Amino acid sequence: MRQVRFLFGPRWLLSHLLVVLLIFTMVNLGFWQLRRLDERRDHNALIEGREDEPVVPLQDLVRPGDDEDVVGEARFRTVTATGTYDADGTVEIRNRTQDGVAGVWMMTPLVLGSGDRVGIVRGFVPLGANGDPHPTAPPDGTVTVTARPRPMIEQS
Numbered sequence: 001m002r003q004v005r006f007l008f009g010p011r012w013l014l015s016h017l018l019v020v021l022l023i024f025t026m027v028n029l030g031f032w033q034l035r036r037l038d039e040r041r042d043h044n045a046l047i048e049g050r051e052d053e054p055v056v057p058l059q060d061l062v063r064p065g066d067d068e069d070v071v072g073e074a075r076f077r078t079v080t081a082t083g084t085y086d087a088d089g090t091v092e093i094r095n096r097t098q099d100g101v102a103g104v105w106m107m108t109p110l111v112l113g114s115g116d117r118v119g120i121v122r123g124f125v126p127l128g129a130n131g132d133p134h135p136t137a138p139p140d141g142t143v144t145v146t147a148r149p150r151p152m153i154e155q156s
Contacts, residue, residue, distance in 0.1 A: 075148075086108065087138050089109040104133045
């Protein structure tokens with residue numbers, strides 16, 4: 001019995017406790033990864049399912065002041081909106097990359113016939129040598145935009 005008594009010393013007990021804690025943590029991290037996989041699959045299925053739905057005017061899906069549930073039902077649906085761009089309202093969404101190139105997203109309000117405004121991400125614009133994006137004006141006149149509504153910040 002004296003030969004195995006060292007197994008009950010403080011160092012041995014603490015090291016075994018640490019190993020058990022690490023095992024518990026790793027198992028929980030594995031289950032977390034599986035939950036994330038299920039969430040991602042559900043998200044991808046939502047997007048693929050909504051791709052098959054017919055294109056509808058944005059005003060038929062959402063209106064200003066609609067609650068979050070109604071807006072959520074419009075996410076990733078293909079919609080159309082007709083109006084004119086408000087070039088003065090253009091906002092640069094900085095710190096974006098595309099194919100390893102630094103740049104910005106250009107978001108310009110589209111003023112609908114009803115007077116409501118919808119933010120349209122017109123696309124990615126690379127930064128020039130001086131760190132500013134290349135100037136890109138929106139089209140003049142009335143335009144019809146076909147797009148998929150989505151939140152600007154997604155949780156993935």
